[in-house]
Amino acid sequence: MISDFQEQAKEIIRRTGDRVTPGRVQALAVLLAEQRAITHHEIEERLLGKLQLDRVTLYRVLEWLSEKGLAHKVASDDRVWRFRANVDVHAHQHAHFKCTCCTKVICLDGLNAAHDWPLPAGYRFQEAELTVKGLCAECA
Amino acid sequence: MISDFQEQAKEIIRRTGDRVTPGRVQALAVLLAEQRAITHHEIEERLLGKLQLDRVTLYRVLEWLSEKGLAHKVASDDRVWRFRANVDVHAHQHAHFKCTCCTKVICLDGLNAAHDWPLPAGYRFQEAELTVKGLCAECA
DNA sequence: AGCTTATTGCAACAAAGTTGCATCTACTAT
DNA sequence: ATAGTAGATGCAACTTTGTTGCAATAAGCT
Secondary structure: HHHHHHHHHHHHHHHOOOOOOOOHHHHHHHOOOOOOEEEEHHHHHHOOOOOOOOHHHHHHHHHHHOOOOOOEEEEEEEEEEEEOOOOOOOOOEEEEEEEOOOOOEEEOOOOOOOOOOOOOOOEEEEEEEEEEEEOOOOOO | OOHHHHHHHHHHHHHOOOOOOHHHHHHHHHHHHEEEEEEEEHHHHHHOOOOOOOOOHHHHHHHHHHHHHOOOEEEOOOOOOOOOOOHHOOOOOOOOEEOOOOOOOEEEEEOOOOOOOOOOOOOOOOEEEEEEEEEOOOOO
């Protein structure tokens, strides 16, 4: 299973034309194996044993994944970025759910934060970030 | 004008039953004088000259204002909390707009992030935080 | 196999916020 | 008015999350 994600990650990264490095492959593999948005810290934990990767390098890898559109960053109220691999045209405009109990974050793919929000005159819309908070099935 | 806000702040604070201290009064007065959500740092700037208040104390005052429901905190993608005085039943459920150019944040009072978001089975809604990003009238 | 340049690791730094504790002060009760 | 007390404040030190500069390394090309 895991090597499956690794191969998948390798192929995705190869297609960007940029270098295929262990750090990028393992980090993306971790994200692919996860159905939810996870923090830098959580990714580090999952890499333990598999690959020793510098903290800073992981930050840079995650930044690179976002830039290349292979993953997306999710802002949260705890000042921590979370990352999730971009699946297909999963694309940009979608909402997130954060459990106020276990802090888990998932993507609400069905919910697209569309651009029909009424803004004051002269304001221009770019994007919307919607985070719904509550309790997940396990914590409820 | 300014002392007007000070008197208003004093009265609001008095009604909580907690102590009316210069830090609380001045901080709330600053928030009342502002129509948008501002950062700890911006509040500190506006207090310069009026009152020398320790960084930590301001953090605690802002926390207290939130707890007492006199102000609300707005999370943002720059990992910085912003605060705004709560006007009337302005209350909780509303959206925010953040200018991607000047980083200014305003409250979209007309837009209430209502609770009809479709969640997965077993999930329980608590609150929603909606941030619309784009350009404000001055930056557009 | 060697070259080139992107990537990595390390150390140091930065911003935002928190904690512990001694000191001070707003309010209360005299 | 004064004194006592719980609650606020100021200071120093710390934490967490993330960033920057730079020398060393290694991925992919020829």
